[in-house]
Structures are given as C-alpha cells and as structure tokens.
Amino acid sequence: MNYCFTDIEKKWQQYWKENKTFSAVEDPSKPKYYVLDMFPYPSGAGLHVGHPLGYIASDIYARFKRHKGFNVLHPMGFDAYGLPAEQYAIQTGTHPAITTYKNIDRYKEQMDKIGFSFDWDREVVTCDPKYYKWTQWTFIQLFNSWFNNETQKAENIQSLIDAFEKEGNAGIDAACDEISPFTADEWKAMSKKEQQEVLMNYRLAHLSDTMVNWCPELGTVLANDEVKDGYSERGGHPVERKLMKQWLLRITAYAQRLLDGLDTINWSDSLKEIQRNWIGRSEGSSVLFSVENSENKIEVFTTRPDTLWGATYMVLAPEHELVAGITTKDRVESIERYVHWAKNRSERDRIADVKSITGEFTGAFAINPVNNARIPIWVADYVLAGYGTGAIMAVPGHDSRDFAFARHFGLPVIQVVVKKGEEPADPAGWEESYDSKDGLMINSGFITGMEVKTAIQTMISWLEEKGIGQGKINFRLRDAIFSRQRYWGEPFPVYYKNGIPYTLDEKDLPLELPEVDKYLPTEAGEPPLARAKNWKTKEGYPLETGTMPGFAGSSAYYLRYMDPHNDKEYFSKEANEYWRDVDLYVGGDEHATGHLLYSRFWNKFLFDLGLACEDEPFKKLINQGKIQGRSSFVYRVNLEKYAEYLLWEHIKKIGSKDKFIRNYRDGNRKFDFYNKEANLIIEIKSQAKLEKLESHYKKYIKTTNKKLLLLPIADIININDTIIEETQKAIEDSQKQVIFDNHKVRELKPLFVSKNIKDRKLFSTPLHVDISMVHNDVLDVEAFKKWRPEYKNAEFIFEEGKYICGWEIEKMSKSKHNVQNPDELIEKYGADTLRMYEMFLGPVEQSKPWDTNGIEGVSRFFRKFWRLFFPGGEHFSVNDAPPSEKEQTIINKAIDKIGKDIERFSFNTAVSTFMICVNELNEIKSNNREVMEKLVISMASFAPHICEELWEKLGHKGGISNTAFPQVDKQYLREESVEYPISFNGKMRFKIPLPAGLDKKAIEEEVLKNEKTQKWLEGKKLIKTIVVPGKIVNIVIR
RNA sequence: GCCCGGGUGGCGGAAUUGGUAGACGCGCUGGACUUAAAAUCCAGUGGCCUUUGGGUCGUGCGGGUUCAAGUCCCGCCCCGGGUACCA
CATH class of the missing domain: 3.10.20.590 (Ubiquitin-like (UB roll))
Structure with missing residues (x-):
C-alpha cells in the first residue's frame, strides 16, 4: 500500500476539527504551557513558505509539550488593521473589512492544510468590535492613570487629584511633561478646564503637540519604527516632520522597568540589545550655566561632568527657547536665518546630510561654573531639541562631534583627560578626540589626577552641593504617538467638550467604526472619520476623528486569548492566573522596537492595574529567521552581440585575427569589423535595420571608397557557412562596394543560452524565470515556452542536452518570480513533508534561502518510513515480539536525542535523527510493534498526519495527540x-x-x-x- | 562611525562541556533492476599526492594558549542585521 498523503492529511485534519482535539480548557490538575505565534496581518497575497517556518516550529513544540503531559494553549488570530486593506479601499471603494475577512479565510485555509494544532475556538481578530472593545477599554484606563516615579507604578488619576487638593504638585514625583509648581489653593482656584489641562500633563494617554512623522502620500502619521531612512516602511513614500496635536502613550514612564525586565526574560541577546539601545539609558548630570550679562540660565545634560574644565563652548538646539532671548543684536539676522533653515529641513535632508557641519554663533557667552571662563554660545543642528535639555556643553577634546564642530569653526580644544601611561599632548595636533572613559584627569582643578570614573562621581556631588546641577538619568526612548489620521483602525473612545477631551463611559463600549462615503481625508484635511454622519455622542459632543495605530490591537492580544469570549471583562482572573504568560513566543525580529516593546509596556501597565498577574508577557522568545527567495535565471542572448561574437570567434579560428580590427571607429561612425588589407568594413545588424540603413551606408562608402559587407544577424546565427562564403567573396571582389543581397528574410527567434556555456557573459543578460519551471536548476523548456507569448518560439543553446539556470539569493517577491507558495508543495509532497522539510533546512533562528532541491530527500524519507509498516509492500504488518537488543538501542538512542533536540529548539538535528533511526531500522528490516509505536509518537509532533494514520493502524483509538512521549530506557544508551x-x-x-x-x-x-x-x-x-x-x-x- | 550576529565540502547544514571535522539531506559519479523511464536498491564522493599501505593539507586570514582548537585568547579581513548627531 502506497503512502497516500492527500487522503491521510484530509482525514486527520477533519478528525481534529470534529473532535476539537486542540481546544484548550483550563485544568488546574495539569501544568499549563502557552505557545504563541505572532499573529499575522492577513495580506492579499496569502502565505508563502517563509511565513509557516515559525508556525511549524511552534506547532511542533506545542504538540510535543502535549505529549509531555502539559495542558497546551496554542491559539491563532489576526492583526486585522493595516494600511494595504485601506489603500485598496481608497482605490476601489471596497470596505476594508470585506477584503480583510476574505484574506483571513484564505489564511486559515492555508494554515489548516499545514496541519497546525491551533485552537480556533479562541481566535481573535483585532477589527472585531467584541475584541477592540477591550483595546478601547485599555485606552480609557491609560487616560485615567498617571505614573508615580516613587513607586514606579501606574496609579489612578484620582490619587493625583487628591494629592493636588492636599498639597499641590510640589511633592509629586511623576512621569510628566514639564509643568510649573502650584499649591493646593492654586489648584482649587483653577477652572475645570484648567484642571483638565494640568492633568493632561500626567495622564499615561495624553494629548499633546508633537513633532510627528507625517507621510503626505499616505495621509497619516507614522511611528518611528514605521519610518526607514526618511521613507515610509510600507510603500516607500517620503516622510516629513510636522507639528501636530496627537494622542501619545507615556511609554517613557516605564523606561527603567522595560530595561530591567530584559534581564528576567529568555530572549536572544541581539534582541535584548536592540531594545536596550532603543531605550537608550544614559547616566549623567545636569549642569546649570549662567549667561553673561543676563538673568538667563542654561541647563545642559552631560554624561561627562568630569570634563567641565574642557568645555570651551556651548550649543543650543535651533528650537531651544532661549535662542531668541540671548542672541546679541548684531547676530540676530544670521541666527534667525540659520534657525529658519534648520527647522525647515526635512527629516530626509537631515539624514542624508549628517556629515556637513553647520551652526551659528549667538554672540552671547556663558560662564563655566568651574573656572568662570567665558565660553561662546552657538546654535547648531547637531544638538537635538528632543533629547536632554536641548542644550549641551561642548567638550571638543573628548567628544568626537564637538571636536569636529570645533575644528570646523576654529574653536579652542583643551585636553582634560589623559590615557593612563601617556603624556598630555597639544590638541592642536590631534586628528580625533579622546572619548574613552579610561584615563586620568588633567588641567581640571581639584579633580586633577583622579580616574575618570571617580571624577564623574566627585563632580556630581560637587554640582549638587553648589546647587548648580544634579545626577540625572536620560532615556532616548520617546513617547509613542498613538493617533493615526486613518479610517481603518480602532476609534478612540473620546469626545470633546469645550475643547477638552473626555473618555466615554465604559458601558458605551465598543465605540464602533462608522461607515463613511469615502476612505479619504475631508477637503478640510480632517481624517476620514470626520466624514461619518453623526459622529458624536448622544449628548451631541463631537467624537475624536483619529484612529489608533496598528500596535494598539496587537499590544495585549495574548491576554485576550486566555478568555476570548468574555464580554464582561477583558479576561477573567481565573483564566489569567491559570495561563499567566506566554511560555514560548515565536515571531520575526522586525518587531523588536515596535510590537515587542509596546506589548511589554501594555502588559506592565495592566500588571500595575492588577489585571495581568505577570510583569513580563513573553518568557521565552524565538525569532524565526527569514526565508529568502532563491531566484532562477535564464540568459537571454543579445542576438547582435552574439552574431558579432560568433564571427569574431570564426575569424580567430581561421587565424585572421590580426587582419581585422574590432569595433572600428571612423570619425563618429562605429563599425563592427574592419579589414585593412581588403579595405573592408563588416557590419552586423538585423535584416530590418540593414534595409533601413542601406542608403546611408552607400553614401558613406561613396565618400570613403571603402568596401562594406552587411551581414544580417539571422544569417550568422542560422547558417554559419554563409559567413565564410560572403566574407571571402567580399575580400576578393574588388568591384562591388556594398555587399548585401539575396538574403532570405529570416525571423529572429528569442535565444537563450545555458549557464555554463563559454563566454556566456559576453553576449547575454540574466532574466528572472519563474522557479516553478526549474527543477534542480534545469529549465523545463516546454513550460518556459508557454510562460509568455513572446517565448513561444524561443530557442536554446544547451549544455549536455540540458538548459541549466543560474541562481541567486534574494528577497522572496512576486517581481523576482521566486515566491514559493506552500499550497503547491502540499499538493505535490504533502503537509508532513513540507513541515519536516522546513525544519530540516537549518536552525529556526537562522535566515536561509528557500531551496526546493532538498525536499525530495524528505519525501523519500517518508516513503521509507511508511514502508517499515508494510514489509511485503502490500499489507500493514508489525511484529509483536519483544524488541531485540539492537532494536532497543536504535529506538532509545533516537528518542533520547529527539526529546533533547526539541527542548533546545534544534529541530533540524531532530529530523536528522528520525532519518538515521529509520535508516537503521530499515537496515535490520525491523517492524517491531513496540519500536514502531515509540517512533510514531516521537515523530507525531513533526509529521502529525502520517503518525495519526499509523497510530490508528497500530490499533489505537482516540488519536495520538495526547499520547505520552515515550520514556527513554537508559540501559540501552550505553554502548558495550x-x-x-x-x-x-x-x-x-x-x-x-x-x-x-x-x-x-x-x-x-x-x-x-x-x-x-x-x-x-x-x-x-x-x-x-x-x-x-x-x-x-x-x-x-x- | 557605534552595537550585535555570522564566516565549516559543489549546496543546506552537523559537531550540545576544548576530545574522531564534514552527521543527515541535496547534488554528482559508477553499478543493479527495467525494452525504456520513473521508482527502488548498492557503492563512492573535502583538496592534493600516492607505490593503493597510506601520506599530506584543510573550518575567512595572521598569531597565541593547550597533550588536543571549528570551539578559548589577541590582531585583522569579509558578509548580514540594528542604529545613527541621544551629549
């Protein structure tokens, strides 16, 4: 009986569905295990082989854990809001929900065909009102919360109001915008509106004027991680900076906790490092500089207060509020011009042009508090308004940017740190600054001689004593901009009364996305929701017209899976306390600074509210590598070049090389060949071109008295003898000047040359060819001819009777014709083979090219495996005798290694082990029942369909999914x-x-x-x- | 520039704690079966030399530690990713 995967796979997929095999139920008697994949955005193109890589790995692990006796939660859902569906809606008028749900159906169908053990009963879709009700609900909680720095926790805004009423804001250490102090009485005296405005500075979801990444083409704001090199990540449209009123989430409040949390979770070092860099903690100190002849003081942030004696100038960001105030009269004009220029530079210009150094002197001087030195104050765009205080003290001797600036504008450089064991040197001769913290202080008053690290501490204490500075920590992380001027997203549960935003009552949730006539901004430039009829509350107050960004719905979906149908609360306490957190999270590392940071933040917030019982959401995380495409190429012959090449080769062959000049030039004219002896020019062109140009050639010949042989390409390519004949005739015939006659018009057919033909590169260009027509790099010529009408009559130069294609590793994309769609492979080889092969390709975390060449090997393996159970070929049969010593050794060694390999996510080596085991059993012709049963269970997580089928044939009922993974009998691991x-x-x-x-x-x-x-x-x-x-x-x- | 990864046959990769480098698979070569093909099976397959015993070189390059290095240390080269005036 042959291994007929199509029937088997259909049968068991049906079985799992009907029996709800993978439906998870909270069961306190069993240990839980939560395996999660990053849920996909359902794009119109469907899944390609790259997507399932992670899903297969997590599925194997989930199934394995089930065999190991865990209660496994393995859900799947869809990140349904996204730009492509909305762009499509704008173009076609189709509601994005229609497109999205259609794509979701296709995704589910494809996923089911691969045999994933998803619990579809728990599916969540972010655009479903039942789901986004809780996204909106969370937003309301964020709006109603503030972050207490003292406790490092979010608290209800009411506790802040109570404090204000008692003591004003003086004693409050909160994560907030800059706000001047007020007393309890002042607070009470404020109007309701004023109070709301004050509170807005503290809320974790707050409205604020911010510089945003505005993409005019998409008509919306983008998050920092959605912008790449000044262009939108999706679509590649230009992005500019723009000041807009936006909703922001105060993720910065959690910066320290987000950083600390990284030490407690099992993620890859590179991913943690990316998040650490993104959060960007730096320790230092603030220093207050007074301005000469002015009341103004400038506060700077520095990580190197030890280098104060080396500060030779100051720089303010162009946006700094003091710029106008301190600029001296004579400098006003140039400063204004510079500030205007700097502010209006687009983000792209700035990025493209980081190397050029610009700045202007304000005319003002600051006083260096350590030595009362007068130092000039400059304005320059290398200082960013948004970081620190937007002003710096410049230490050109020990900061490379300051050094470059000082050199450019001829500002003084002083050395204050010397590397241990070296002598101070005159900075005038330096080529770069000495930025390292490894060294001793010199020229620095009372800290001279100290080590840098001690000097920093000493200076911070000194500054604090003098009241002109204090130790400070700065983060690079910015608040997350949370508004999008788009239709396809969650509406904010917010309305405006007298211009002040209020959140809706929780009982009015969800606030459903309204219908609009068009998915475009209004003429007034308002977002599409402004088009909706009656977009206001029952009382008539206008609703917010922005929508939430993509990361809103994905930030806490893993929690909703725990209790997805609960309409009373986000999720029940019982469900959450049972499932707790994600034990294994699998997904791409492109989400490092987006989703993975935002969800850690949301989770921490929900933890503070007492909703989530774990502080970190994803205990262990695996980044599956990307699957790159393996493009195939055919080489299209440039016929003219090829004809010239053939003729030249011929000339070389007959030994006349020296008589001819190739690429002969006569004035502006260029010809292919020239023979001096015979005063003969040879020109090769298509017949049509020759006919067209004949008269011109004749004219030319008349004036130069040369002979001209015009050869049509087709003649050279098709009948080589003609060349010799014609050339010979032309040389001998002294009468005729232009020789071009009696040629039959021949059609030029597209010609393709096989990869390893000599000199191929000289006369051909590579062309992407669809990988479906290429097998082991050999082109299916007939399929190729049918591919495109213009290739119908294509001809080929073969090597050894075959056309060999070239290949290259590139991104998998439609335009490169290298997209491998899993459905085709499943049809040809079956889902089990696809699953096993994707794992066999290499370590899950590594990026690798997709190469179908190896899949045959895995397919062969399954047939061999199947045959173990059909010893004669026809009938299923196993041997019921106790296993032999040899059989015991083979199977115990195998399951021992397989178990260990799965636990360390080394799926590729586990597949090797299956192969070795089957090979060994095949060698000794074993079909022992006990051995086969153990092998089937151990393989069931990789190849669930075939294993279910064999398990049933072995006489078991009820499916294999919950069967215990075989125990290793250690006595057989020892070799004698x-x-x-x-x-x-x-x-x-x-x-x-x-x-x-x-x-x-x-x-x-x-x-x-x-x-x-x-x-x-x-x-x-x-x-x-x-x-x-x-x-x-x-x-x-x- | 800075910060992470990585570099092993023709290809994907294995070598888990310093202990047989190249498991497993692909591809290739030869053979068996077949009218033939497919499928299947058997043998071989890192380079060089070879008297067919074997010898010798070999994990990006150069050095080092060690009885022993793909693995550890120092210096360099190349590839991939992240980040970019973050004071």
Missing part, C-alpha cells in the same frame, strides 16, 4: 564497546574497539600494547599518554 580514536600529537590515526567501562589505566595499557600503536611508536620517544574515557586517547611522541 567504544571505538577509541587513537591520536598521536593530536592527530587521529586509527581506532581500537575496547569494552566500555574500562578505567584510564586499563585503556592506556590496552592501547599501548596494540600492534598499530607500536608501529607508530617505532623510533619515537613516548612523552605522555592522555586518556579521556569514552572519548579519545592521545599519545604524545617526539
């Missing part, structure tokens, strides 16, 4: 004898089999008395023998 590799001076020479369990001494004796060893020792002096029992023997000789 060890093949000891014997090496001399570290080089392995031969092996000696010795019984296992010998001690060092016995091994040494056995080895030394061996004949082969003696041969190696002849004439040499034995220095030492190293014995590692069970491993190796090394003999040192001289």
Whole structure:
C-alpha cells in the first residue's frame, strides 16, 4: 500500500476539527504551557513558505509539550488593521473589512492544510468590535492613570487629584511633561478646564503637540519604527516632520522597568540589545550655566561632568527657547536665518546630510561654573531639541562631534583627560578626540589626577552641593504617538467638550467604526472619520476623528486569548492566573522596537492595574529567521552581440585575427569589423535595420571608397557557412562596394543560452524565470515556452542536452518570480513533508534561502518510513515480539536525542535523527510493534498526519495527540564497546574497539600494547599518554 | 562611525562541556533492476599526492594558549542585521 498523503492529511485534519482535539480548557490538575505565534496581518497575497517556518516550529513544540503531559494553549488570530486593506479601499471603494475577512479565510485555509494544532475556538481578530472593545477599554484606563516615579507604578488619576487638593504638585514625583509648581489653593482656584489641562500633563494617554512623522502620500502619521531612512516602511513614500496635536502613550514612564525586565526574560541577546539601545539609558548630570550679562540660565545634560574644565563652548538646539532671548543684536539676522533653515529641513535632508557641519554663533557667552571662563554660545543642528535639555556643553577634546564642530569653526580644544601611561599632548595636533572613559584627569582643578570614573562621581556631588546641577538619568526612548489620521483602525473612545477631551463611559463600549462615503481625508484635511454622519455622542459632543495605530490591537492580544469570549471583562482572573504568560513566543525580529516593546509596556501597565498577574508577557522568545527567495535565471542572448561574437570567434579560428580590427571607429561612425588589407568594413545588424540603413551606408562608402559587407544577424546565427562564403567573396571582389543581397528574410527567434556555456557573459543578460519551471536548476523548456507569448518560439543553446539556470539569493517577491507558495508543495509532497522539510533546512533562528532541491530527500524519507509498516509492500504488518537488543538501542538512542533536540529548539538535528533511526531500522528490516509505536509518537509532533494514520493502524483509538512521549530506557544508551580514536600529537590515526567501562589505566595499557600503536611508536620517544574515557586517547611522541 | 550576529565540502547544514571535522539531506559519479523511464536498491564522493599501505593539507586570514582548537585568547579581513548627531 502506497503512502497516500492527500487522503491521510484530509482525514486527520477533519478528525481534529470534529473532535476539537486542540481546544484548550483550563485544568488546574495539569501544568499549563502557552505557545504563541505572532499573529499575522492577513495580506492579499496569502502565505508563502517563509511565513509557516515559525508556525511549524511552534506547532511542533506545542504538540510535543502535549505529549509531555502539559495542558497546551496554542491559539491563532489576526492583526486585522493595516494600511494595504485601506489603500485598496481608497482605490476601489471596497470596505476594508470585506477584503480583510476574505484574506483571513484564505489564511486559515492555508494554515489548516499545514496541519497546525491551533485552537480556533479562541481566535481573535483585532477589527472585531467584541475584541477592540477591550483595546478601547485599555485606552480609557491609560487616560485615567498617571505614573508615580516613587513607586514606579501606574496609579489612578484620582490619587493625583487628591494629592493636588492636599498639597499641590510640589511633592509629586511623576512621569510628566514639564509643568510649573502650584499649591493646593492654586489648584482649587483653577477652572475645570484648567484642571483638565494640568492633568493632561500626567495622564499615561495624553494629548499633546508633537513633532510627528507625517507621510503626505499616505495621509497619516507614522511611528518611528514605521519610518526607514526618511521613507515610509510600507510603500516607500517620503516622510516629513510636522507639528501636530496627537494622542501619545507615556511609554517613557516605564523606561527603567522595560530595561530591567530584559534581564528576567529568555530572549536572544541581539534582541535584548536592540531594545536596550532603543531605550537608550544614559547616566549623567545636569549642569546649570549662567549667561553673561543676563538673568538667563542654561541647563545642559552631560554624561561627562568630569570634563567641565574642557568645555570651551556651548550649543543650543535651533528650537531651544532661549535662542531668541540671548542672541546679541548684531547676530540676530544670521541666527534667525540659520534657525529658519534648520527647522525647515526635512527629516530626509537631515539624514542624508549628517556629515556637513553647520551652526551659528549667538554672540552671547556663558560662564563655566568651574573656572568662570567665558565660553561662546552657538546654535547648531547637531544638538537635538528632543533629547536632554536641548542644550549641551561642548567638550571638543573628548567628544568626537564637538571636536569636529570645533575644528570646523576654529574653536579652542583643551585636553582634560589623559590615557593612563601617556603624556598630555597639544590638541592642536590631534586628528580625533579622546572619548574613552579610561584615563586620568588633567588641567581640571581639584579633580586633577583622579580616574575618570571617580571624577564623574566627585563632580556630581560637587554640582549638587553648589546647587548648580544634579545626577540625572536620560532615556532616548520617546513617547509613542498613538493617533493615526486613518479610517481603518480602532476609534478612540473620546469626545470633546469645550475643547477638552473626555473618555466615554465604559458601558458605551465598543465605540464602533462608522461607515463613511469615502476612505479619504475631508477637503478640510480632517481624517476620514470626520466624514461619518453623526459622529458624536448622544449628548451631541463631537467624537475624536483619529484612529489608533496598528500596535494598539496587537499590544495585549495574548491576554485576550486566555478568555476570548468574555464580554464582561477583558479576561477573567481565573483564566489569567491559570495561563499567566506566554511560555514560548515565536515571531520575526522586525518587531523588536515596535510590537515587542509596546506589548511589554501594555502588559506592565495592566500588571500595575492588577489585571495581568505577570510583569513580563513573553518568557521565552524565538525569532524565526527569514526565508529568502532563491531566484532562477535564464540568459537571454543579445542576438547582435552574439552574431558579432560568433564571427569574431570564426575569424580567430581561421587565424585572421590580426587582419581585422574590432569595433572600428571612423570619425563618429562605429563599425563592427574592419579589414585593412581588403579595405573592408563588416557590419552586423538585423535584416530590418540593414534595409533601413542601406542608403546611408552607400553614401558613406561613396565618400570613403571603402568596401562594406552587411551581414544580417539571422544569417550568422542560422547558417554559419554563409559567413565564410560572403566574407571571402567580399575580400576578393574588388568591384562591388556594398555587399548585401539575396538574403532570405529570416525571423529572429528569442535565444537563450545555458549557464555554463563559454563566454556566456559576453553576449547575454540574466532574466528572472519563474522557479516553478526549474527543477534542480534545469529549465523545463516546454513550460518556459508557454510562460509568455513572446517565448513561444524561443530557442536554446544547451549544455549536455540540458538548459541549466543560474541562481541567486534574494528577497522572496512576486517581481523576482521566486515566491514559493506552500499550497503547491502540499499538493505535490504533502503537509508532513513540507513541515519536516522546513525544519530540516537549518536552525529556526537562522535566515536561509528557500531551496526546493532538498525536499525530495524528505519525501523519500517518508516513503521509507511508511514502508517499515508494510514489509511485503502490500499489507500493514508489525511484529509483536519483544524488541531485540539492537532494536532497543536504535529506538532509545533516537528518542533520547529527539526529546533533547526539541527542548533546545534544534529541530533540524531532530529530523536528522528520525532519518538515521529509520535508516537503521530499515537496515535490520525491523517492524517491531513496540519500536514502531515509540517512533510514531516521537515523530507525531513533526509529521502529525502520517503518525495519526499509523497510530490508528497500530490499533489505537482516540488519536495520538495526547499520547505520552515515550520514556527513554537508559540501559540501552550505553554502548558495550567504544571505538577509541587513537591520536598521536593530536592527530587521529586509527581506532581500537575496547569494552566500555574500562578505567584510564586499563585503556592506556590496552592501547599501548596494540600492534598499530607500536608501529607508530617505532623510533619515537613516548612523552605522555592522555586518556579521556569514552572519548579519545592521545599519545604524545617526539 | 557605534552595537550585535555570522564566516565549516559543489549546496543546506552537523559537531550540545576544548576530545574522531564534514552527521543527515541535496547534488554528482559508477553499478543493479527495467525494452525504456520513473521508482527502488548498492557503492563512492573535502583538496592534493600516492607505490593503493597510506601520506599530506584543510573550518575567512595572521598569531597565541593547550597533550588536543571549528570551539578559548589577541590582531585583522569579509558578509548580514540594528542604529545613527541621544551629549
């Protein structure tokens, strides 16, 4: 009986569905295990082979954990809001929900065909009102919360109001915008509106004027991680900076906790490092500088207060509020011009142009508090308004940017740090600054001689004592802009009364996305929701017209899976306390600074509210590598070049190379060949071109008295003899000047040359060819001819009777014709083969090219595996006798390794182990029941369909999914004898089999008395023998 | 520039703690079966040399530690990713 995967796979997929095999139910008697994939955005193109890589890995792990007795939660859903559906809606008028749900259906169908063990009963879709009700609900909680720096926790805004009423804001250490102090009485005296405005500075979801990444083409604001090099990540449209009123989430409040949390989770170092860099904590100090002849003081942030004696100038950001105030009269004009220029530079200009140094002197001087030195104050765009205080003290001796600036504008450089063991040097001769913190202070008053690290601490204390500075920590992380001027997103549960935003009552949720006539902004430039009829509350107050960004719905979906149908609360306490957190999260690392940071933040916030019981959402995270495309190429011959090449080769062959000049130039004219002896020009062109140009050639010949042979391309390519004949005639015939007649018009057919044909590069260009027509790099010529009408009559230059294609690794994309769609592979090889092959390709975390060439091997393996159960070929049959010693060794070794490999996510080596095991069993023609049963269970997580089928054939009912993973019988792991590799001076020479369990001494004796060893020792002096029992023997000789 | 990864046959990759480099698979070569093909099976397959015993070189390059290095240390080269005036 043949292995008929189509029927088997259909049968078991149906079985799992009907029996709800993977439906998870909270069961306190069993340990839980939560395996999650990053849910996909359902794009119109469907899944390609790259998508399932992570899903297969997590599915194997989920199934494995089930065999290991865990209660496994393995849900799937859809991140449904996204720009493509909305762009499509704008173009076609189709509601994005229609497109989205259609795509979701297609995704689910594709996923089911691969045999994933998803619990579809728990599916969530972010654009479903039942789901986004809780996204909106969370927003309301954020709006109603503030972050207490003292407790490092979010608290209800009411506790802040209570505090204001008692003592004003003086004693409050909150994560907030800059706000001047007020007393309790002042607070009470404020109008309701004023109070709301004050509170807005504290809310975790707050409205604020911010510089945003505005993409005019898309008509919306983008998050920092959605912008790449000044262009939108989706669509590649230009992005500009723009000041807009936006909703922001105060993620910065959680910066320290987000940083600390990284130490507690099992993520890859590179991913943690990316988040650390993105959060960008730096420790330093603030320093207050007074301005000469002015009341103004400038506060700077520096990580190097030790270098204060080296501060030779100051720089303000162009946006700094003091710029106008301190600029001296004579400098006003140039400063204004510079500030205007700097502010209006687009983000792209700024990025493209980081190397050029610009700035202007304000005319004002600051006083360096350590030595009262007068230092000039400049304005320059290398200082950013949004970081620190938007002003710096410049220490050109020890900061490379300051150094470059100082050199450019001729500002003084002072050395204040010297590398240990080196002498101070005149900075005038320096080529770069000394930025390292490794060194000793010089020229620095009372800290001279100190180590840099001590000096920093000393200076911070000194500044604090003097009241002109204090130790401070700055973060690079910015608040997350939370508004989008788009239709396809969650509406904010917010309305405006007298211009003040209020949140809707929780009982009015969800606020459903309204219908609009068009998915475009209004003429007034308002977002599409402004088009909706009656977009106001029952009381008539206008609703917010922005919508939430993509990361809103994905930030806490993993929590909703725990209790997805609960309409009373986000999720029940019981469900959350059972499932707690995600044990294994699998997804791409492109989400490092987006989703993975935002969801950690949301989770921490929900943790503070007492909703989530774990502080970190994703305990272990695996980034699956990307699957790159393997493009195939055919080489299209440039016929004219090829004809010239052929003729030239011919000329070389007959030994006339010296008589001809190639690419002959006569004034402006260029010809292919020229023979001096015969005063003959040869020009190769298509017949049509020759006919068109004939008269011009004739004119030219008349004036130069040369002979001209015009050869049509087709003649050269099709009938080589003609060339010789014609050329010979032309040389001999002294009468005729232009020779071009009697040629039959021949059609030029597209010609393709195989990859390894000599000189291919000289006359062909590579062209992407669809990978479906290429097998093991051999082109299916007939399929190729049918591919495009213009290739119908294509001809080929073969090598060894085949057309060999070239290949290259590129991104998988439609335009490169290298997209591999899983459905085709499933049809041809089956889902089990696809699953196994994707795992076999290499480590999950590594990016690798998709290459169908190897899939045959896995397919072969399954047939071999299947045949173990059908010894005669026809009938299923297993041997019920107890397994032999040999069989026990094979199977126990295998399941031991497989179990360990799965636990360390080394799926590729587990697949190898299956292969080795099946090969070994095949060799001894084993079909022992006990052995087969163990093998089937251990393979069931990789190839669930075939294993279910065989499990049933073995006489079991109820499916294999919850069957316990086989125990390893350790007694069979021990080998009776060890093949000891014997090496001399570290080089392995031969092996000696010795019984296992010998001690060092016995091994040494056995080895030394061996004949082969003696041969190696002849004439040499034995220095030492190293014995590692069970491993190796090394003999040192001289 | 800075910060992470990585570099092993023709290809994907294995070598888990310093202990037989190249498991497993693809591809390729030869053979069996077949009218033939497919499928299947068997043998071989890192380079060089070879008297067919084997020898010798070999994990990006150069050095080092060690009885022993793909693995550890120092210096460099190349590739991939992140980030970019973050004071």
